[in-house]
Amino acid sequence: MAKEYETVIGLEVHVELATETKIFCGCSTAFGDRPNSHTCPICLGMPGTLPVLNRKVLEYAVSVGLAVNCSILRFCRFDRKNYFYPDNPQNYQISQLYLPICRDGYVEIELPGKPKENAGVQEPSSARTKRIGIHEIHMEEDAGKLTHDEESDCTLVDYNRAGVPLIEIVSRPDMSTAQEVIAYLEKLRRIIQYLGASDCKLQEGSMRADVNLSVRERGTEKLGTRTEMKNLCSFRAVTKAIESERARQIALLEAGERVVQETRRWDEGRECSYSMRTKEDASDYRYFPDPDLAPVRISEEYLERIRAKQPEFDWEKRRRYREEYGLPEYDIGIITDSRQMAELFEAVTALGSEPKKVSNWLMGETLRLLKEKGMDPEEIRFSPEHLAKLIALAEHKRITSAVAKEIFEVMFTEDVDPEEYMTEKGLGMVGGQDAMRSAAQKAIRENPRSVQDYLGGKEKAIGYLVGQAMKATGGRADPIGLRSLLQELLQQKVDEA
Amino acid sequence: MNPLTLSAVELGRAIREGRTTAVEAMRAVLEQVEEKESSLNCYITLDKEEALERAQEVQKGIEAGRLLGPLAGVPMAVKDNLCTKGIRTTCASRMLGCFVPPYSADAVLGLERAGAVLVGKTNLDEFAMGSTTETSFYGPTHNPWNPDHVPGGSSGGSAAAVAAGECFFALGSDTGGSVRQPAAHCGVVGMKPTYGRVSRYGLVAYASSLDQVGPICRNVEDCAAVLELIAGAVPASDSTYVGSRVGQEQPWTGFPAGEGHRVASGGLSASLKRDVKGMRIGLPGDYLGEGLDGEVRDALLGAAELLREEGAVVEDFELGLAEYAVPAYYTVACAEASSNLERFDGIKYGYRAGNGGGDLHRMYKKTRSEGFGAEVKRRIMLGGFVLSSGYYGAYYLKALKVKAMIKGAFDKAFSRYDCILGPVAPSPAPRLGESLKDPLKMYLGDAYTVSVNLAGLPAVSVPCGTSRTGLPIGLQLIGDCFQERKLLQVAYTYEQCRKIRESAPDSVRREGCGKG
Structure with a gap:
C-alpha cells in the first residue's frame, strides 16, 4: 500500500x-x-x-x-x-x-x-x-x-x-x-x-x-x-x-x-x-x-518614526478600493499589485476621472506597453495629469478612442500633454457635419458594391463603408456619428429609388 | 642650540619662535638615528631624504603661518601597525612586507595636519602580539638603556626611539599594555587613552575591542599635547567617542566635538596643573603581592609616599579578580585576532606563497604558514579554538563575562578613588631571548596592564626610578573612563615633583615641592 x-x-x-x-x-x-x-x-x-x-x-x-x-x-x-x-x-x-x-x-x-x-x-x-x-x-x-x-x-x-x-x-x-x-x-x-x-x-x-x-x-x-x-x-x-x-x-x-x-x-x-x-x-x-x-x-521614538512612515499596503488598499471605488475584484488585484500602479490610479482618480475608466487604461494599454517594452510599473514616466486629460478628451468626444490610444502611446514614452499633442498633430475629432457628410458621400461613391450589398439587405456591409469614411477623415471622426450619417444617406438612396 | 635637549612641546615653541627649524630638528634626529640605529633597530622603515623633505615642507607651512599648532615641525615616529599613505606599513610581519596603504590612520592624519613630521615607522612585535618586540620579522629592538635587554613591547620601537632621541615623540598602540609597558622599560611616558577616545581607523587591528592608539613621549606635557591632536570625533569610525555623556565629566576642551579636523589650541597641555591635593588615590593590594619584583614595589611605594606628601589621600584597597585578567584577556584578544587576521590570505595584498598548484586552500595554508611568525600563529590557533563550535560558550562567552566583572570592579573602585596607582610590569626589562623561551611567563607579565584594556580605561605609565642594574622602572596611573584630564594632572604632578626632589636639597624633599 x-x-x-x-x-x-x-x-x-x-x-x-x-x-x-x-x-x-x-x-x-x-x-x-x-x-x-x-x-x-x-x-x-x-x-x-x-x-x-x-x-x-x-x-x-x-x-x-x-x-x-x-x-x-x-x-x-x-x-x-x-x-x-x-x-x-x-x-x-x-x-x-x-x-x-x-x-x-x-x-x-x-x-x-x-x-x-x-x-x-x-x-x-x-x-x-x-x-x-x-x-x-x-x-x-x-x-x-x-x-x-x-x-x-x-x-x-x-x-x-x-x-x-x-x-x-x-x-x-x-x-x-x-x-x-x-x-x-x-x-x-x-x-x-x-x-x-x-x-x-x-x-x-x-x-x-x-x-x-x-x-x-x-x-x-x-x-x-x-x-x-x-x-x-x-x-x-x-x-x-x-x-x-x-x-x-x-x-x-x-x-x-x-x-x-x-x-x-x-x-x-x-x-x-x-x-x-x-x-x-x-x-x-x-x-x-x-x-x-x-x-x-532602538528607541520607541525611532520605531514610532518608522511606523508613521509606513505606506498603505496592498491589502489595505484593496479593502479601500472595494469600498471607495467599487471596482471589480480583478481590477483591484492588478492595480494594487504594485505601489506605483496603485498610486497612479489614485492620483488620476483624484483629478476627477471615473475610477473604472482609469482602471481600464492602466490594465489595458499601460500593462500592454509595459509588457511590450519589458518595463516595470516603477518605470512609468507619464504624469497622472496627462492621463486624466486624455480620459477627459475621449470622454468629451474630442478624440476618437483609436486616436486616444495613439496619443497614449506617445504619452507613455515621452509624457506629452495629450491636448497639446492633439492640437499640434491635428488629431481632434472631425465633428463638422460638412466634413463628415463629404467623407460619407465619398465612401458611398467609391464603394458601389458595398452599397449594393447593404441595400440588398446585408446590413453588415455598412461596417466597411464606415471604415472607408473613417479613413477619409484620417480616423478622426466619431464612428457612431459616422454610422448614423451613412445609414441616413443610404436610406435616402432607398427612398429615392 | 641642540634641539635634542628639548621636549616635543618645547621644540614646537622654539620652532614657532624661530630659534630653530623643523629641518634642524629633523637633522638632529637623523644624526641620532645614524649613530644608534645599528645597535637599537628602532625603525623598520626610514627614508632620511624623504623625512628631510617632509620637514622642509612643514617648515614652509610654519613660515607661511599655515601651521601654528604646538607640535608643528616636531619629528615623530609612528608604530608600523598604523597605516601611512604611500609609506610601507608592515606590522613587523613578512605578511605585509610590501604593503603600501592608500590611506593614513586617523591618528597619524591628526598629527600631520598639525604639522608633526614623520621620521619613520617603528618596530613592534609582529601584529603587536608580544611584550618584548622580539617577534618582529625585522629583528628585535634593543633597549637604549642596555642593549642586552628588550625595550618591552609591543610598541618597543616607538618607546626606544623616544628614549634614544631618534624622534621627539611616537605613536604606539596598546591592546594589553603595549604602550605603557615599553614606555616603562625605556624610561619614558606612555599613555593608553580611554577605549574610543582615539579613532582606530588605520590601526591594523589586533583585538578590536581592546586596541587603542596612544602617545609615547619624553614627559607628561608632551603626552597631553599629542593626545589632544589624536583624540576626538572622527565620523569615519564606529567605536570613536563623539561627545559628552550623561553623568560624565566634560569630555574635552580645545576642539569642538563632531568636527573632522582638529583645532590645535594646546588646551589640555597648557592647562596641566601641579596639584593633587585632596585627590583620592587607590593602591590595589592585589597588584603588590607575589610576582612583583621588590625594586619595582619599593619604587611604587616611594611614588605613593610622594603623592601623599603632595596632599593626595593614598589608600590601600583590594580591586579583586586580578588573577582572572590575563586568561580573560588572552581569550578575548586571540579570538578577535583570529578573525581580524583572516584577511591576510595572499589574495588581495601582501605576501603570497606560490599558487599552491592551483588549489585555493593549499595556497591559503602555505601563504599563512610562511607569512606569519610563531607567536601570531599561536594566537590565531588559540583564538580559533575558543570561538569554535562547542567551546564558544565555555571560553569566549565566559571571558566576556569576566571582562564585564572586571569593569564592574573598577567602577566600584572609581566610586571611591580619583585614580588607581599600580605597577606597569612585574620587573624591569628582561634580557633578550628570555621571554621567547617561556611565552606563558611573558603572558603573565601583562597582569597589571591587561585589565585596563578589558575595562576600556585610560592609564598612563610614568618613570618612577631605576633598578640597581640601571634599568628604568615605571608606575601606572589608571583613571575612570574619559577622565584623561584628571589622570594626566596626577601624572604631571608626580613627574614634576619627582624632578624637583631629585635635584633639590634634603629639606625640600621632605616637605614636598610646594605650591602647584
Missing part, C-alpha cells in the same frame, strides 16, 4: 536593499558597472579599515520587520561569520546571528481554494488565507562575484557587490506546496516593493530564495531530514525545484534509504539538482559579535 507523504517547506529569502550606498561604506551599490569600480579600502577589507552601519539599511530592515508583524529587538548586534573564500575580502561576512534585528512575525497569504457556494460577487471568498510564520529577519552584507576566465585559466574577483546590503527573511517551516511558497514570495515581494526597500527581482538576484524542504508520512509529527535548495532564479524554478525535490526524497524513503542533510544546487537548464555540500563537510563559522561595530539600540 502506497504511503501518503506531506511536504514541509521553510524559506530563507535574501533581499537586496535599495540603498544608494553599501552597508558599511560610502561606495555606490549601482549594478552592472566595470568590475571593482565601486570599491574602497573598507569594502576591500584592507587592514586598519573600519565599518560604519548605513542608517538607511537599519530603517529598511525595521520597516520590513514591522510590515510582517515582527517584534523589533531594542538591542541588536552584528556578528562575524568566518570562512575562507575570496568572494569575501575580509574572509568573514558581517551578519547577525545572536541578536537579529527582527523576530517572530508572520504574513497572511491568500490561496485560491474551492469556490464557496453562494459566494457574493464582491467578496473574494473563493480564496482562503494561511498564516506563514517568520522566524527572524537579519541584516548582512553581500559578497563579491567570482568569474572563471577560461582564456587565462584564472579566477577573477569583482568586489562591486561586496558590502551591498541584504536582509535575510527566515520563515518557519509552515508551507507545504509550491503554490503556497509562490504566494508567500509574492506577498513578501509586494510588501517590500511597497516599502521601496527593494525591487525584489528574482531574475536579477535582488531577491533570492533558498528552499528548505523535507517530507514526512502524513499524520506523523516528527520532521523529516531537510535539504536546502539554492540557485532558484524564477518562480518557475522554485516550483520545479520543489516538485523535483519532493519526488527525490520520497523515492529515497520508498527505497528504504535515508535523506541526507545537505545543500543542493538547482540546475535550471536540466531541471534537476545536485549536492553542493553535506552537513558533514559544513565548516564551523566561528560566529562571534563583531567588535568593530557598536551594538544598535
